[in-house]
Amino acid sequence: MSIELANESGVDVPTDLVLDAAKFAIARMDVHPGAELSVIFVDLDTMADLHMKWMDLPGPTDVMSFPMDELTPGAGRPDAAEPGPATLGDIVLCPEFAQAQAKEARHSFDHELAVLTVHGVLHLLGYDHADAEEEREMFGLQNAILGEWYDDRRNRDRAAHQSKRDEDLLRKIGFADVDED
Template structure:
């Protein structure tokens, strides 16, 4: 899996954890190991600009996903999908910090960025949360991936609760 993390935010983030959780999520979703993903970490001003440009919504947001090849996870009996360009995930650590502090379980900016990375991966793979049934499926899958990743890394304590919109 080729994953690039480019931090343009000026805020120190745990890039290794972002890389690792993205790789874990893609493997869990059975995405071809030669697929490519880009993760870009930006400041609030850059995120606000992207949010307005692409969603026509004011203010910065936590995560945005820009799919390229529209890859989808294979079904249980499907063959391995071909490699491709997944696209870009854009993260905003300032928004992540605020959301982590405001979350019911209260967690760090880096824990929130890990959650948002998985959220972004799922969006790239076609998952959405506009409808209640879609939200239940996506957030359930997101929680399972984060919980399994945390368990594999010996992280104890409550998992970050979903804080994305």
């Protein structure tokens, strides 16, 4: 999976967190591992311009998604080859807007960026929230992915912590050069 990040916002953003959330969401949605994605962080003025140009809505917003390839699972001939990697498209995030939104919702900026990243990925995959039924489906899926992602991160952190403790213990008792599997 290839994810390109560009920060044109002037705001320091936790890019590792955004990459991790995007990779997890893409994998969870069973997208081909060779898929390509671009995530761009922009300032308020740029986001307001994009919002007006593409949605005909004034002012900035938190996230916009611009799909590239048409993803139609199950479409085509039964004897067609399996679909290969695709260019999913671009997710455009506005960190300044996200910071204000996180403060208003009383959660962290990191959490807000994770939510917006997963939200953007789902939009690229064709999910929307234009009506109540679509909204229930998309936000239910978004919340499930975020919950699984947080569980996965906790498990990875625990495993890394345990590995570090094991290495320290082995070093302490004289097995500093023990090969790891």
